[in-house]
Each structure stands twice: as structure tokens, then as C-alpha cells.
Amino acid sequence: MRSLRLLPALAAIAVCAHASLATAQHPAPLAEAHGYSYPATSLATLHAGFEHPPADARPMVRWWWFGPAVVKPEIARELAQMKADGIGGAELAFVYPEVLDDPAKNLRNLSWLSPEMLDAVTFAQAEGKRLGLRIDVTLCSGWPYGGPHITAEEAARRLRLMAVPLPVGATSLPLPKLAAAEEIVARFVAKGDAKTWDPSSAKAVTGDVIAPATAGQVALLFIDGHTGQQVKRAAVDADGPVLDPFSRKAVANHLKTVGEPLVKAFGATPPYAIFSDSLEAYGADWTPTLPEEFKKRRGYDLIPHLPELWLGGTEAAAKVRHDWGITLTELINENYLTQINDWAREHKTRFRSQTYGEPAVSLSSERLVDLAEGEGPQWRAFSTLRWATSANHLNGRTITSGETFTWLHSPVFRATPLDMKAEADIDFLSGENLLIFHGWPYSPPKMADGTPEVPEPGWSLYAAAVFNDHNPWHPVMPTVTDYISRMSWLLRQGKPANQVALLLPTDDAWAAFMPGKVSVTAAMQQMVPKELMSAVLSAGYNIDFIDAETINRQGLGDHTLLLLPPSDRIPTATLKAIDTFVERGGHAVAMGKLPTLDPDGKPLPDAMHLTQSIALTPDAGSAAKALVAAMKPDLAMSNVSDYDRGVIGFIRRSLRDADVYFVANTSNQTVKLTADFTTKFAGGQEWSADSAMTVRSIPAHGVDIELAPYQSRVYVFGNEAVKPATPAKDITSHTLAEMDNNWTVRFAGTGATRKASLPSDWNAGDTQHYSGEVVYSQDVTLNKLPGGKVFLAVDGGSPEPGAPNAPAGPERTKSDLLPDGTPNPLVTRPGPGTHAWYLAPIREAALVTINGKPTGALWHPPYRLDVTSLLKPGVNHIEIHVYNTAFNAWSALPPHDFKPLIAKYGDRFQMQELDKVKPLPSGILGTVKLETETR
Structure with a gap:
């Protein structure tokens, strides 16, 4: 093994190929290419596709149907407008009513899943198909999944505690009144009071009879209870509880009651995809089968450990919480993600899933869904968008969609085309290459006399940008979608070429779970330091997230650098994989500290934990410098200030005969720099991201770049002969x-x-x-x-x-x-x-x-x-x-x-x-x- 500390600066060591990416296959007729292909591609061919991207590169919109109070003529008009705007399709999303029924204005809210509502869905699908638009459907009303069909037994659940001080001499436990389908799963007597008690003193009680209580004792009643969460923003007659995402029965009921009629409404042409929004089952951390599943999977009984699970604070408690967390992840993987994905395939469609949030999913959960989607323009910090793009990169999937513009320049109707570009470019830098605009509000048509049924600017979601033609600047939309389509297509070519894989401390996140807080992605907001992300990006690298499960399953793929944020736990198999990675020419750098524990909280063997494969650095800046010392960044910047270095972003795609770089200025000031592109090709071309025109010929090194505020450009390198380079400074106005x-x-x-x-x-x-x-x-x-x-x-x-x-x-x-x-x-x-x-x-x-x-x-x-x-x-x-x-x-x-x-x-x-x-x-x-x- 070689220590990175001893390697010379800018050493370029080739990394041996690792195991091919494991991918899931779609059944016919939905077969899609997984893994990356490398057809021979000339710059001329690449430029032709960039200039005239195919229809499937067009952005989509989330199409909000309010009420739903929709009529077929307006459905047809809005779909035609989407087509004219360069939008490639719509995701049907059914949300709350905006108005009361008004027959005089032809306004009528259609009941959820009523024949009239489903007939409108049938019409929208047929009209979309006629126009060549993709139509997806959200498999619920509002979010998350749930509704009036979800029984008390199937509703989202949580572990709750009633701590009741016991009177001296009491010989029975106080029994609370429980709601329907709630039950007490464990009873304890402990020393302390309702607010402060000692988990080590907790003694399990069978039944309700106890020995006469002494002073300073408290009854602990652990209850399998409801979260009480109701579906948010529901349509008319769609109200009801959020389903239990750990319950196979609850999910199956939802698919039968909601999924079947919605997909059936599409007739012989199923929706391109069914959709699940970000997991927002807040506080859901229990399910009735959890004790049984825990014992089967972890090998011991969870119930006796509930007091330490609740309070935490000890090594033993951290192990219980870790095991509880991983069990929750396994249950949602199997009973929610896999079940829905399998159901989608059986119905000749795909499952598009925002696989993050609450509860419990991990990065590796993303491989269980056909279409992994992200959101969030937090480019220089942890984001669920990079979470999704990373998973797709690791799993060999070419396209990553993203819920885009969710909070763009609030309030509604305030967002502008410039705002769209500012966020879209950050999404591109993060790996997104199919934008789903959030969103397009359906709004009632004009009445027979030409007056609007509702005042302008029409209906809109309570928050989020508006991209329909009630927006005054809407005539410019085709130009905006042209830009987005062009970049989306280009960033699907070849394969991703991010150098750095950042190892997410998932085992630490599980060990830090506590009742009511069981989100891996929420934990990553704190566990992946913003300063580390920022320093590495500023150094000229781009980043994919990776987790231990992926490394153990398939190695690190084409990544040449591994980055560890401060962490405590790591599987021994992952450490062995890192050793192999370094032996084959890769480099590993840790910030702050090295992990010292295995997932169970036991000390790692000395040979593992003292490995010289990982270079330890004290802070984010030092970690970035260690990466630079190990391997030249993909985009080395010079003649640039620290601030400007921090606002320039790039993403690279690698083809057999070309390298593609998208470079963007994410700031509101002009930035100048000199760039060295790490490519095997000697020269290339600079393309206008707006018009696809070839601006100039360039070398691979010493390229002078000037970008106006929020401007972006494309740099493409290949073997073809290019004209002599044209320095930017030789152009005068x-x-x-x-x-x-x-x-x-x-x-x-x-x-x-x-x-x-x-x-x-x-x-x-x-x-x-x-x-x-x-x-x-x-x-x-x-x-x-x-x-x-x-x-x-x-x-x-x-x-x-x-x-x-x-x-x-x-x-x-x-x-x-x-x-x-x-x-x-x-x-x-x-x-x-x-x-x-x-x-x-x-x-x-x-x-x-x-x-x-x-x-x-x-x-x-x-x-x-x-x-x-x-x-x-x-x-x-x-x-x-x-x-x-x-x-x-x-x-x-x-x-x-x-x-x-x-x-x-x-x-x-x-x-x-x-x-x-x-x-x-x-x-x-x-x-x-x-x-x-x-x-």
C-alpha cells in the first residue's frame, strides 16, 4: 500500500477498471440501455445533435389540476401550448380546489377518482399522445401517498412514549386510552420521573400488575401509535391519512385503490411513468411488524432495548439505533420502493421516484427504482439532486430528472427567464439532464363572451413559479426551453466523468437516528460539511456521492479520488475495498478524522483502522490540496480570485472520441480566468450554449475565458483537426x-x-x-x-x-x-x-x-x-x-x-x-x- 502523503504533486496514475456497474433491466417493451455506450462520435455529429436536440431532451412540467376542476377544451389548449413552448410533456398532479363550484362559469370540482375525473385523465393522455408529448401521472392526490382508503391499521405510525410517575405503593400500571389500531408494545418501570429517568434501571413488565412502587419510580409505556399526518394539498374527496411506507399491505392497498384506476384511465397506452414525490412521512419510524422483522434481520429482540433506543447517549444505544435504522431502510426498500417498482413494470410503465427525505432511505435505495429523481439547487452543499444524479451515475443510468424551480423567486409569478437560467445551470452542474418545471398551473378558460372565468393571472399553486401562458413574459419561453433542451441532450452523451467520489457516512446516520428523526438525507445535511464540498469544487473537481453498500457491491467505478468527510463508522469490507482501490492507483483523502468503529460500534482491527491507504487532513482546504497533489483536477483554473474560483462550476462528460465540458458562472458578476482542461485531446472548440454556434477553436490548455453574470459555455475536445486557436483577448468591439x-x-x-x-x-x-x-x-x-x-x-x-x-x-x-x-x-x-x-x-x-x-x-x-x-x-x-x-x-x-x-x-x-x-x-x-x- 502507498500513502498518498508520499506521492509527488500532480501524479497521474491510471486507475484499473473495476467491476461493471450493476443495473436493473426493464421488461419488454420498456427496455432501455443501462450502462454507458461509447459509439464513435465526431465533433460534427455531436454539434448537430447539440444544435437540434431530439424531443425527449425537452423539459417537462408538473401540471397542477386544481380541484380537479378541468374541462377538455382547456386541457387540449394547454397541451398544445406546452408543445408550442418546446415542452416535452407533463406530469399530472392533482391538488386542492381553488374555487367553489359555479355552474354559471362552468366551474365544477370533480371528485377524486370519479368517472368524470378519470375521463379527463383519459382525454389528457390521448391528446398528449396525439401531440407527441410524454404524460406521467402522480400516483396520489397531493403528497405523500395516502387518502381516504387508508385504514387506521395502514396509516403511518410512530413509536411514542408515555412516562407516568407511579404513586408509592401502586401495584398496577396506568393504562392510557389508545386510538384505533394503536397498542402498547412494551411496559417498563424505571427510576426517575416523567422527564428524567434512567434507562439502565428499566425493568420490563408483563401485563399490568407490578410490585408495589417505591418512591421515584416511573412507568414507561411504549406505544405503536399514529403520526396523525394527513395527505397534504389533497383534491376534493382525497383527504385521508398518509400510508405506512414500511407496510407491504398499506402500499398494496394504495396501488389497488388509487394506482389501478389511474393507470387504467390511460387505456392501451400506459403513462410513461408513475411518480412518487419526496418521502415526507414525517415522524414515521415504526410499523406493527417491526419487532418481528428486527429480530429476524438483526438476530436479537428490539423490545427490551426500547428505553436505550429512546434516550440514546451510550455505545449500546448507538448500536440499537443503528440496527433499528438499517431495518427501517430495508423495510421501506422492500415494501415501498420495490413493490411499487415491480407494480409499475407489471403495468408496462416505470416508477419515477424522489427517493429521499423521511423516512430512512439510503443512497443505495435509489437502485431499486427505474427512474431516480432529485431536487434542490444546493450546488456547493449536500443536496438531494446530487444524491439522485450520483446514484444514477453509479448505476449506469444516463438520464436524471429533477423537480426544478420549486422555490424559484417566491412568490408565484415573480420568477423570470434569468432566474430560470441561474437555477438550471446549477442543476446541470449537479448532473441533472431532464428538467421537470415546477410548474404549470391549469387555469380555467375564458367564457363564451370572452371574459375570463377567474381574474388574471389565473390559478397558481400556493408557492412555486408559474410557467404557463398567463405569465406575461411567456413569449420568450421557447427560447428558454431551447437552451435547456440543448444542454440536457449534450449532458447525456457518453458517460459522467466526475473524478471525486465522496463517501457518505450512512452508518453514522443510522446510529444517530432517534424517535421522530429517521432521515439519512437530513443527517447528511450536517455530516457532509459545506466547506468540504465548496473547497473541492473550487479546486476544479466535480463530485459524486457514494455509500459503503455501493463500494462493497461494485467498487468505485471510474472515480480516481475518494473523499471521506469526518466519520466514525465504516464496514471492514469497505476499508478493504478502499485498500484495493489505492493499490490499483486510486487516492483516498479524509477530512478531520478517520473512522475507528465498525457499523456495530466495535473498534476496527488495528490493521484496518491504521491503514495507510487514506491520507488524513485537518480541514477542508487541506483535503482539497491533498486531492490536487494526488491528481490534476479536471478543470484547473489560474489567474482567478478565490471568490471567482468559487462561483465557476463545470461538469464533464467523456465519450470515446470527445470530451464535453459545460462551464457556468453562477454569480452576478463577470468572471475572467485561464483554464486548463484535463483531456487527452490537444484541442477543441468553444460553442455558444445559446445558439450552438462555434465561437472559436481552442487548445486544451491556457484557455482565456470571460463569462458575464450567469453566463455559460460549452467546450468540446476531440481528435478532429481544428483551426488555429483564437484567443479571446484578440476580439475587440x-x-x-x-x-x-x-x-x-x-x-x-x-x-x-x-x-x-x-x-x-x-x-x-x-x-x-x-x-x-x-x-x-x-x-x-x-x-x-x-x-x-x-x-x-x-x-x-x-x-x-x-x-x-x-x-x-x-x-x-x-x-x-x-x-x-x-x-x-x-x-x-x-x-x-x-x-x-x-x-x-x-x-x-x-x-x-x-x-x-x-x-x-x-x-x-x-x-x-x-x-x-x-x-x-x-x-x-x-x-x-x-x-x-x-x-x-x-x-x-x-x-x-x-x-x-x-x-x-x-x-x-x-x-x-x-x-x-x-x-x-x-x-x-x-x-x-x-x-x-x-x-
Whole structure:
């Protein structure tokens, strides 16, 4: 064995191939390629696919049916709009009612699973199929799984304790009144009182008779009880308890009662997938069969150990909690995940599962579902999105979907195309390559006289962004989906090439379980230090999570570096696998401490625990430096500040004949750097992520890169001959025409016109509450056209106070205020929702035409379009069609009265942050010019 401490800096040691990835196979006709293929791919072929990605790379939407109160003409209209927008499909999601029934407006809430509701599902599937759209279905109403069909015996359960002080001389235990299907599973008498008692003194009691109680004794009654959780955001008549996810019977009942009619409604063409949202059975940590299953699987009786399980604090208690945790994981794996996945296959569909949350699932649980999905743009910390993408990478699955934009710029209708790009790029960096927008609210159609059945901007979820055509900037959506589709397709090519595998301390998480807190993913939020993730990413690596079970089953795959966060427990088989990994050329680095215990809490054998295979480093920075000393990062950055290094992200895909890098600036400031790409190819090309145009030829090393705020690019390397490299610094720009004055401004919704100079904000006076399209037009005379390219550029954007988290370099302060007393734009401030912290010069997006021909969209920095081919000598008519958010018009409406709705259906939702619905700056808030570019 070799110690990493003794290896020279930047040593490049090839890692021997490990066992092939274990994968599950779909039954015919659902066979999909698992494992990664390496067809010969020229750069030209790759570029053609990037320019025109296939339909299955299109993003999807979560389509909320409220009530559901839906009608077929509107279902058809919205599906057609999705198709026109470049959206590839929809996930049917049935949620709470928005209004009372109103026959005069043709508003009627359809009862859950009623013939009328299922007929609407049948129609949506048929219409989606006709349009070539993928249709998935959520196998419940609201979330998590449950409803009125779930009996008291099948409802989610928890272990609860009644601690009752015993009067001196008492000879019987106090018996509580239990709810239906609850029972006492164990009785003890211990020293102490109701709040403080000694688990070591606890004596089991059979029956209710006890020896006469002495002073200072307490009865401990452990009860198999209900969590009491009800399905959240349920549709009409879909209320009921959340099911017990550990119970095979409860899950089977749900599949029969809910799954069968929903899938049957799809007729001869099943849904592409059935869906289970993130596991949110809060507090669920027990099931009636648990004592029996525990004894069968762990080899001893759990019941006598309930007092120490409850209180913890000792080595013995940690072992019991660990064994309890792993048993819960096994039960949900078998009775929830595997049962649903098998049922889906039997019904000729797939199970798309967000396999994280509460309770108990592990990273290895992901391999039990056909389609593993994640969510969460926490790029530089633990996230369930990277959890899902890592599992798919480990299991040889090409596509990872993600619930995307869940909290994008709250409240509803506030999110913009720039916000979408800011989050989408982080999702791409984390490995996602199928975005499922959260979401698209169904909203009632107009009545026969043309008036809307509900006021604009229509229905929306209580929180989350809105991507339907009630959103004023919606005309720009096809451009946004084009970008997302292009990147999604490209990031499916070849195989993932993340160098670092981070070993999740799952055994530590199980040992830290306690009643009411049984989530591995929640534990990882604390056990995977943010500073470690950040340091490794800043060093130029990308990361997959891995767990001990995966390593024991199949090794570390193509990863060359293994990273251990601070941990206590590790299986001896995993340590042996790490030794083999290092012997074959891999490198292992631990931060803070090495594990010293096996999963049972016993000390590891000296030969194991003192292994020299793992380099121990004191902190995150040292761990990152140790990785760099062992193996050159995939993207080595120089001539860059510490802060800027921390906001640049990348992900790499490896093909037989090419390497693909997606590189993104996740910050609100321009970043410059010099990049060395670790690729076997000598040169390549830089592609525009927006237009797919080849920007320039580049070498693999010493590439000068400049990225505007939230800008991204693609770098592709291959064997094909490329033109001589074009340094970015050799490109210069010159102003051809300034266009700040003499604009005609027309409000498309009213027909009103005015003259304006730039900047021009219509958030004032009689247009303050205008939401929609405004056309800025001007004629520009060009005596002759220049020889080079000509761009229309909008300048004037600036960072918004409250930027995303990033490491602080010596030249950037992290204090709340700058020296002049203004807010520091680099400090994250409280508030829900991801968004782009940038004051854009276009509010919020625009489509440009020149001489009547469309030239493109302005929706993110740099706000610049190539207009060379559309200009002519003489007069050129330029129009910039600007679209804002719904906020301005929405803010003029009176508050909606939900009291009648609550009176009939209960308080099923609460609209969030309505106090923030205020008119926003709108229009062109920068300056416009035509500029030439020469090399």
C-alpha cells in the first residue's frame, strides 16, 4: 500500500477498471440501455445533435389540476401550448380546489377518482399522445401517498412514549386510552420521573400488575401509535391519512385503490411513468411488524432495548439505533420502493421516484427504482439532486430528472427567464439532464363572451413559479426551453466523468437516528460539511456521492479520488475495498478524522483502522490540496480570485472520441480566468450554449475565458483537426450606432403610444399596473455595413444586493456592509426562493425583430444578439418587444377572499408572501447600441 502523503504533486496514475456497474433491466417493451455506450462520435455529429436536440431532451412540467376542476377544451389548449413552448410533456398532479363550484362559469370540482375525473385523465393522455408529448401521472392526490382508503391499521405510525410517575405503593400500571389500531408494545418501570429517568434501571413488565412502587419510580409505556399526518394539498374527496411506507399491505392497498384506476384511465397506452414525490412521512419510524422483522434481520429482540433506543447517549444505544435504522431502510426498500417498482413494470410503465427525505432511505435505495429523481439547487452543499444524479451515475443510468424551480423567486409569478437560467445551470452542474418545471398551473378558460372565468393571472399553486401562458413574459419561453433542451441532450452523451467520489457516512446516520428523526438525507445535511464540498469544487473537481453498500457491491467505478468527510463508522469490507482501490492507483483523502468503529460500534482491527491507504487532513482546504497533489483536477483554473474560483462550476462528460465540458458562472458578476482542461485531446472548440454556434477553436490548455453574470459555455475536445486557436483577448468591439433616444413605445395591451429615451421604466403613472408586452421601436440609418459581425447590445445591468454564497477572497469582504455603508452584494440574505441576484437592463425579457424578421431573445447576460444577417444599408426598423411579470397588474387587484373555500373544504393551502406583490420596474432600463466585433 502507498500513502498518498508520499506521492509527488500532480501524479497521474491510471486507475484499473473495476467491476461493471450493476443495473436493473426493464421488461419488454420498456427496455432501455443501462450502462454507458461509447459509439464513435465526431465533433460534427455531436454539434448537430447539440444544435437540434431530439424531443425527449425537452423539459417537462408538473401540471397542477386544481380541484380537479378541468374541462377538455382547456386541457387540449394547454397541451398544445406546452408543445408550442418546446415542452416535452407533463406530469399530472392533482391538488386542492381553488374555487367553489359555479355552474354559471362552468366551474365544477370533480371528485377524486370519479368517472368524470378519470375521463379527463383519459382525454389528457390521448391528446398528449396525439401531440407527441410524454404524460406521467402522480400516483396520489397531493403528497405523500395516502387518502381516504387508508385504514387506521395502514396509516403511518410512530413509536411514542408515555412516562407516568407511579404513586408509592401502586401495584398496577396506568393504562392510557389508545386510538384505533394503536397498542402498547412494551411496559417498563424505571427510576426517575416523567422527564428524567434512567434507562439502565428499566425493568420490563408483563401485563399490568407490578410490585408495589417505591418512591421515584416511573412507568414507561411504549406505544405503536399514529403520526396523525394527513395527505397534504389533497383534491376534493382525497383527504385521508398518509400510508405506512414500511407496510407491504398499506402500499398494496394504495396501488389497488388509487394506482389501478389511474393507470387504467390511460387505456392501451400506459403513462410513461408513475411518480412518487419526496418521502415526507414525517415522524414515521415504526410499523406493527417491526419487532418481528428486527429480530429476524438483526438476530436479537428490539423490545427490551426500547428505553436505550429512546434516550440514546451510550455505545449500546448507538448500536440499537443503528440496527433499528438499517431495518427501517430495508423495510421501506422492500415494501415501498420495490413493490411499487415491480407494480409499475407489471403495468408496462416505470416508477419515477424522489427517493429521499423521511423516512430512512439510503443512497443505495435509489437502485431499486427505474427512474431516480432529485431536487434542490444546493450546488456547493449536500443536496438531494446530487444524491439522485450520483446514484444514477453509479448505476449506469444516463438520464436524471429533477423537480426544478420549486422555490424559484417566491412568490408565484415573480420568477423570470434569468432566474430560470441561474437555477438550471446549477442543476446541470449537479448532473441533472431532464428538467421537470415546477410548474404549470391549469387555469380555467375564458367564457363564451370572452371574459375570463377567474381574474388574471389565473390559478397558481400556493408557492412555486408559474410557467404557463398567463405569465406575461411567456413569449420568450421557447427560447428558454431551447437552451435547456440543448444542454440536457449534450449532458447525456457518453458517460459522467466526475473524478471525486465522496463517501457518505450512512452508518453514522443510522446510529444517530432517534424517535421522530429517521432521515439519512437530513443527517447528511450536517455530516457532509459545506466547506468540504465548496473547497473541492473550487479546486476544479466535480463530485459524486457514494455509500459503503455501493463500494462493497461494485467498487468505485471510474472515480480516481475518494473523499471521506469526518466519520466514525465504516464496514471492514469497505476499508478493504478502499485498500484495493489505492493499490490499483486510486487516492483516498479524509477530512478531520478517520473512522475507528465498525457499523456495530466495535473498534476496527488495528490493521484496518491504521491503514495507510487514506491520507488524513485537518480541514477542508487541506483535503482539497491533498486531492490536487494526488491528481490534476479536471478543470484547473489560474489567474482567478478565490471568490471567482468559487462561483465557476463545470461538469464533464467523456465519450470515446470527445470530451464535453459545460462551464457556468453562477454569480452576478463577470468572471475572467485561464483554464486548463484535463483531456487527452490537444484541442477543441468553444460553442455558444445559446445558439450552438462555434465561437472559436481552442487548445486544451491556457484557455482565456470571460463569462458575464450567469453566463455559460460549452467546450468540446476531440481528435478532429481544428483551426488555429483564437484567443479571446484578440476580439475587440466598436460602437456602430447609439440608440438611446427617439424610441416609440407602444403598449400592446391598450394600444397607447408614447415617445421615450432610455432608460425607460413604465412602472410609473398610468402604466404602473401594466403587465404584458410593450414594443420599443426605432429606425436606424446605416450608410454602409461594416465587414465584421454586428450585434445589438443592451448595457446597464448590475449586481443586486444579496448575492449567492461563495468563498470570500482577500479582495472581497463578507461583511454585511461595504465601506460606504451600502449593502454588500456578495452576502446572502434571508428569504425563500432561489433567484438571480442581478438588476437586469431588460425587465424581464424581450424578443427582437429587425426589418420585420425575428432575430432572437434577450433574457440573460450578456444582453447581446448577432444581427449581422438582418441589417441592410439605409433605414433599418428595429423593434424590441419587452415583457414584464404579472406583479404589476396583480398588485392592482383586491385581495382574494378564501373564506368560503375554507368553509367548504378546509384550509388546504395558504398563498405565500402576497405582501410582496407590488409593481416592479419594467421596460428597458439600460442603453441600446449596435456594435461591431473584429478579431
